[in-house]
Amino acid sequence: MTITNKKISLRFPRHLVDRPVVYHLIKDYNLELNILKATISSEEGHMVLELRGERADFDKGIEYLTKTGLIIDTLCREVTRNEARCTDCGACVTICPAQAFSVDSISRDITFDEEKCVVCGMCILSCPSRSMELHF
Amino acid sequence: MAKTIEEINHKIRSGKAVVFTAEEIIGVVKEHGLKTAAAMVDVVTTGTFGPMCSSSAYFNIGHSKPRIKLGGGKISLNDVPAYAGFAAVDVMIGANALPDDDPRNRFHPGEFNYGGGHVIEELVAGKNIKLVATAYGTDCYPRKKLETWINIKDLNEAVLFNMRNSYQNYNVAVNLSDKAIYTYMGTLKPNMGNVNYCSAGQLSPLLNDPYYKTIGIGTKIFLGGGEGFIAWQGTQFNPGVPRTETGVPKRGSGTLAVIGDLKQMNSRYLMGTSMLGYGVTISVGLGVPIPILDEDILRHTTVTDDEIFAAVIDYSGAYPNVKPDIVAEVSYGELRTGNVMINGRKVPSASLSSYPRAREIATTLKEWISGGKFELTQPVASLPGVESGVKFKLLNERPINGSGG
Numbered sequence: 126m127t128i129t130n131k132k133i134s135l136r137f138p139r140h141l142v143d144r145p146v147v148y149h150l151i152k153d154y155n156l157e158l159n160i161l162k163a164t165i166s167s168e169e170g171h172m173v174l175e176l177r178g179e180r181a182d183f184d185k186g187i188e189y190l191t192k193t194g195l196i197i198d199t200l201c202r203e204v205t206r207n208e209a210r211c212t213d214c215g216a217c218v219t220i221c222p223a224q225a226f227s228v229d230s231i232s233r234d235i236t237f238d239e240e241k242c243v244v245c246g247m248c249i250l251s252c253p254s255r256s257m258e259l260h261f
Numbered sequence: 262m263a264k265t266i267e268e269i270n271h272k273i274r275s276g277k278a279v280v281f282t283a284e285e286i287i288g289v290v291k292e293h294g295l296k297t298a299a300a301m302v303d304v305v306t307t308g309t310f311g312p313m314c315s316s317s318a319y320f321n322i323g324h325s326k327p328r329i330k331l332g333g334g335k336i337s338l339n340d341v342p343a344y345a346g347f348a349a350v351d352v353m354i355g356a357n358a359l360p361d362d363d364p365r366n367r368f369h370p371g372e373f374n375y376g377g378g379h380v381i382e383e384l385v386a387g388k389n390i391k392l393v394a395t396a397y398g399t400d401c402y403p404r405k406k407l408e409t410w411i412n413i414k415d416l417n418e419a420v421l422f423n424m425r426n427s428y429q430n431y432n433v434a435v436n437l438s439d440k441a442i443y444t445y446m447g448t449l450k451p452n453m454g455n456v457n458y459c460s461a462g463q464l465s466p467l468l469n470d471p472y473y474k475t476i477g478i479g480t481k482i483f484l485g486g487g488e489g490f491i492a493w494q495g496t497q498f499n500p501g502v503p504r505t506e507t508g509v510p511k512r513g514s515g516t517l518a519v520i521g522d523l524k525q526m527n528s529r530y531l532m533g534t535s536m537l538g539y540g541v542t543i544s545v546g547l548g549v550p551i552p553i554l555d556e557d558i559l560r561h562t563t564v565t566d567d568e569i570f571a572a573v574i575d576y577s578g579a580y581p582n583v584k585p586d587i588v589a590e591v592s593y594g595e596l597r598t599g600n601v602m603i604n605g606r607k608v609p610s611a612s613l614s615s616y617p618r619a620r621e622i623a624t625t626l627k628e629w630i631s632g633g634k635f636e637l638t639q640p641v642a643s644l645p646g647v648e649s650g651v652k653f654k655l656l657n658e659r660p661i662n663g664s665g666g
Contacts, residue, residue, distance in 0.1 A: 212615040219455035219611040233616040253534040
């Protein structure tokens with residue numbers, strides 16, 4: 126069980142400002158949340174939330190937000206690796222400007238250090254098997 | 262010492278065959294010496310996994326009611342055009358094929374997220390594939406349109422055929438220009454900002470049998486997770502390149518044409534691959550067993566990455582314009598450290614083929630053989646050797662000016 130703790134920035138288009146989004150995040154997705162900033166008028170809304178919960182709940186909560194039509198700021202995105210598609214070839218290693226990928230000198234497996242990732246997206250299209258993905 | 266393929270097969274059948282991977286054999290020979298090891302070891306297994314463009318699959322979809330003659334018509338699989346130049350219901354799809362609505366490189370560099378390689382991957386994985394075809398209709402094959410899902414389990418035959426795989430050594434790519442370029446050797450940063458290579462090196466099949474003494478037409482191999490066979494020499498076969506003292510080619514040299522039943526393969530070893538700004542292809546897993554018939558054959562399998570050298574080519578100038586210039590020669594040992602010295606500069610290096618998966622293939626093949634599940638075959642004919650005079654030719658371009666052929 127991994128606990129995810131992340132800040133996300135949400136923009137509410139006009140037709141969504143009356144949705145009880147926060148209520149659903151708490152009740153339906155078991156997320157603990159802290160409203161860091163909120164500006165909501167009848168025209169538009171902007172909210173910065175700190176969300177905390179189990180990874181699976183977090184992902185479902187984000188999926189709910191996306192489906193609702195809320196715009197999640199791209200700065201909240203993160204790059205993840207689809208382990209089922211990664212072949213450990215290493216094409217990403219020299220492409221990444223942040224040196225987030227490294228090669229084990231014995232196993233030749235490729236390690237991706239999410240902490241080092243600066244979400245530039247260079248690896249995503251340079252990966253031959255398209256195993257690098259952009260997520261919220 | 263067991264030294265015919267039949268004797269080795271006898272040991273495989275009784276579960277007593279001694280098998281090592283091309284990586285393990287290096288240490289075994291170092292420890293026991295060539296002579297003792299040659300008496301002890303029966304088979305060395307090799308493996309490689311990387312993008313292999315000249316790959317295709319063909320299959321027979323069975324006859325529809327009423328019948329349709331796809332030959333001469335048009336056909337697509339998941340919107341990727343396939344080849345319909347055969348008889349009624351035989352279809353072939355190439356790994357590089359793209360949907361008609363793919364923007365290609367109109368917005369350079371194109372993404373190429375889906376194409377023939379991905380269709381082959383999904384077909385092998387057992388997914389349903391959308392087939393859309395039109396035909397002109399004949400008295401015996403009256404139907405003109407067919408739209409249906411197909412699945413590999415319902416096809417009469419599904420066959421993987423690759424006309425050029427498993428390159429015996431390959432170019433190492435750099436970019437000497439001042440802007441990034443997008444090639445089949447990956448994204449190359451300007452001013453030699455990186456260097457890309459693509460070979461399993463010391464695990465690669467043809468680098469472990471550099472003179473094709475055991476690998477030939479009819480050799481049974483690991484192909485795409487199942488069994489396949491070497492059908493012929495691959496296209497662009499070029500055995501006469503410069504070699505090291507021990508016979509290892511220093512340039513792209515031999516290649517293999519391979520064939521096998523797609524139905525028993527696995528998408529882990531046949532994966533649709535996208536090369537930014539270049540196109541779509543497929544990464545193929547291939548492994549070849551080398552029977553240790555004598556000390557000389559064993560000696561060749563002990564090749565290490567430090568003894569394999571490749572030419573560094575400028576893909577911004579020399580390669581596209583077919584100039585013979587090479588920037589440098591580097592060893593795979595050095596490439597695998599993550600940096601290479603080229604003309605006094607330290608350049609970061611990266612691989613396009615997967616060494617861990619090449620090792621996995623060689624190990625799987627080893628387990629099949631040790632477990633008595635995979636016997637060796639005697640080639641029915643040899644691949645063209647150095648003495649054959651077979652040469653890779655460039656196109657002799659003859660402008661068409663109305664004077665006839």
